[in-house]
Structure formats: structure tokens, C-alpha cells
Amino acid sequence: GWRCEGADDDAGAVTCATETGWRGTKARKLVNPSTGEELEGHTEAVVDVADTGQGWLVSLGYDRCLKLWSGGACLGTYRCGEKQATFVVAHQKYVLLGRGDKALMLFKVSGKESDGFNLVERASAKNGKRPASCGAFSKTDRVCITGSADGVVKLWDVGLRPLRTYEGAACGVTSVAVGGDGTRIFAGTAQGTLHVWRTKDALLQGTFGGPHGD
Numbered sequence: 001g002w003r004c005e006g007a008d009d010d011a012g013a014v015t016c017a018t019e020t021g022w023r024g025t026k027a028r029k030l031v032n033p034s035t036g037e038e039l040e041g042h043t044e045a046v047v048d049v050a051d052t053g054q055g056w057l058v059s060l061g062y063d064r065c066l067k068l069w070s071g072g073a074c075l076g077t078y079r080c081g082e083k084q085a086t087f088v089v090a091h092q093k094y095v096l097l098g099r100g101d102k103a104l105m106l107f108k109v110s111g112k113e114s115d116g117f118n119l120v121e122r123a124s125a126k127n128g129k130r131p132a133s134c135g136a137f138s139k140t141d142r143v144c145i146t147g148s149a150d151g152v153v154k155l156w157d158v159g160l161r162p163l164r165t166y167e168g169a170a171c172g173v174t175s176v177a178v179g180g181d182g183t184r185i186f187a188g189t190a191q192g193t194l195h196v197w198r199t200k201d202a203l204l205q206g207t208f209g210g211p212h213g214d
Helices: none
Strands: 014-017 023-025 029-032 037-040 046-051 057-061 065-070 073-079 085-091 094-099 103-112 116-126 132-137 143-148 153-157 162-166 173-178 184-189 194-198 204-208
Touching (some): 014 046, 029 046, 046 085, 073 116, 094 143
Antiparallel strands (some): 029 037, 065 073, 085 094, 103 116, 143 153, 153 162, 184 194
């Protein structure tokens, strides 16, 4: 999904969105204009929203709550602690959360249809010198990546054990992605540059756009 913090002063302004059409708003709601659905539960504006692709939606609010949704209902709430969380991403049953104190938290959607589902914390780690500002899961492997304001991108397994570090971005990383076949890592920066690394050995293969791009 994408985020647009501080879009304007309109209480209903969109702050984030998913590829499947869900939008988070300053009015503390999740809305889907294509279906007319609205979900309410946060007590402050929605920071980020992610779709797992398996029927669950997760949302993060300025109320420091991570919520799991399905079928128009909130299935569970996880309180993120004293520090404001910075992003949430999801893929299948896994959910990755970044916090302002440099903590990373990995959750798994657990439970059964008959008993209900909830978020269960599976692992945690410290990102490094700066908090992670964005994250993404690989669609092909059980790994995830994070990017931070110091330009560092990291690869983790789903136990949040660090696997590799990707360097070369000259400024803050604002978005990350794993290529469709898992062989490339991509990072966008605040300067408008796109950096591409080879996953297996962190070789920087190109920088595109911005003042120093190809």
C-alpha cells in the first residue's frame, strides 16, 4: 500500500491505501469506495493499512493500536506500546510492524474459523541505528525487508533474524519491495531515486532517477 501523512486538514482525508482499494483516513475509519464498506474502531487517525491477501485486513492507528479485520468486524487488537508505530505490512498469515523505538515486531494470524482469529506475536528485533520507515514481504520466499531513514535496507527471515544488509542509498528510504522472482531488492528514497540490489550477495546493480541516477 501507500501512505500520505498530513495530506491536508480535512478530517476525512485519506492517509494510506492498499492495492485492493481499502483506505485509511484521518476520520479514524477504514473505507472501501468500490464496495461502500466502512470499518470503525480506531480512536485516532489511521496511520497505515495492509491486506494479507487471505481475507484479513490489518490497520495501524495513531492510537498505537494494531487491528485485525475480516468480514466487516474487528477480530482483535494489539496495543503497540508507548512508542508510535511507523508502518505495517502483511502477506498471507504474516504481519510486520515497525515502531519509532527501532523495534520490529512480527505477528502471525492464528486461530480457527470456529474459534476466531487473532494476532499472535512471533518475533521481535531491533532494526539498527534508525527506526524502520517501511517494509515488505517477499511473495516467493519466507523473508521480509525493511528500509530506514539512514538509507539502509535489511533482509530478514520470518523469525526476524537478519540475513543481509543492502547499502548504497544516499538518503532516507521511503519504500521497499522484493522482485517477483525474489532475486532483486528495490528501494525508493526521499530524493526520488530507485536503487536495485541482487538479493543473494547485496550487489548494487543500479541507481535510477534523482540527481545521480542512470
